Amino acid sequence: MPSGTPPLSRALASDACPHGTWEVVRALPHPRLRPGVLGYRGYRMDLAHGRRRLELPDGCVSLVFNLADPVWVTLGTRHDAPALPYTTLLSGLQTRPTFGEHAGRMEGVEVLLAPWEAFGILGHPMADLADRMTDPAALLGARADLLAEALHEATGWPARFALLDDTLHTWAEATPARAADPLRHAWSELLRSGGGLPVGELALRSGRGTRRLEYLFREQIGLTPKTAARVLRFRHAVRLIGRSAQPLVDVAAACGFSDQAHMNRDFTAMSGRSPLRFRRERAASPPGPAWVDRVTGQVTSVVLPDSVSRS
Structure with a gap:
């Protein structure tokens, strides 16, 4: 410089x-x-x-x-x-x-x-x-x-x-x-939803077919849309669990998991510990x-x- x-x-x-x-x-x-x-x-x-x-x-x-x-x-x-x-x-x-x-x-x-x-x-x-x-x-x-x-x-x-x-x-x-504009739009929509948008809806909003969107995600994001949504849903849950004493069942509902057991499985897979253990370690x-x-x-x-x- x-x-x-x-x-x-x-x-x-x-x-x-x-x-x-x-x-x-x-x-x-x-x-x-x-x-x-x-x-x-x-x-x-x-x-x-x-x-x-x-x-x-x-x-x-x-x-x-x-x-x-x-x-x-x-x-x-x-x-x-x-x-x-x-x-x-x-x-x-x-x-x-x-x-x-x-x-x-x-x-x-x-x-x-x-x-x-x-x-x-x-x-x-x-x-x-x-x-x-x-x-x-x-x-x-x-x-x-x-x-x-x-x-x-x-x-x-x-x-x-x-x-x-x-x-x-x-x-x-x-x-x-350069990242494709539909891909950037789809990623923005997925972020905004906290990983809550189904792949079909994401493809519809991006103006691309599901297979084409999956290809773009693998090439320019690194993960499939489904896996990327899973990471962003986990990220949302981590933020709520790490910053509040909100009951875990309410966190699961707020983040779009089917139930608390579903959240616990994803949380353990992506963090190596249960939500409660993570909350204790963070505190x-x-x-x-x-x-x-x-x-x-x-x-x-x-x-x-x-x-x-x-x-």
Whole structure:
């Protein structure tokens, strides 16, 4: 970015420990990147011990650049699933929980993308990224490494967010792939309904046949319409359960589940715990960054009590 160029993003909010051990800063991208680029999140931690976080499916694609120590990530709940270290990572839409661990020292930035915007920027079928995490260099080549280096050298969050504005705009302009308008409309309708629209109704509103819509969803979202609706319905339930003491039977009804047992099954499959256990863990999470969820307005994370000491 040329010297003296003013930051293009706008700070939303910041939160910091009075003792200086952590801070989290959010920013909106430049208007030319919206609504596909949902937001930026900067974070810094210098804790005396490691932490382990539960991250839930949230309907977003995430691009992360860790500028200090790596984060160890485990996909799913299988006991033999490996924890792999990532300095940079790209996460497609998830239908299962992930666990992130660090040794106490972290600094980095996260870009949150609507899945159709990730398709436009990456120029790659999103189905290949569903329920996966990968090094973004595998898709972006040297561009990802150059951005990581520039973010590391930039001074302060405004400069880093402005760098993201310019870089993402350049990437999007250079990529021929663009999400189809009917697909964007269908995704917007599904979001608005909290995953409550049947596939047939979704196809009717998008002006596309069911088979064509399913193809577009797999290519440009990463999941079928039915599975995407399931993730968004789960996201709605997580928000209600994590932020209120509302009875679970009422949450199930409000989110469009057939009954509480249906909600319990989906919730356990996507989070690895029952709704009641999740509510207890969320309430018991330590103060600080645990309450600064990755997606603005959503409940996405829980800091778990077992700390780690990876190096």
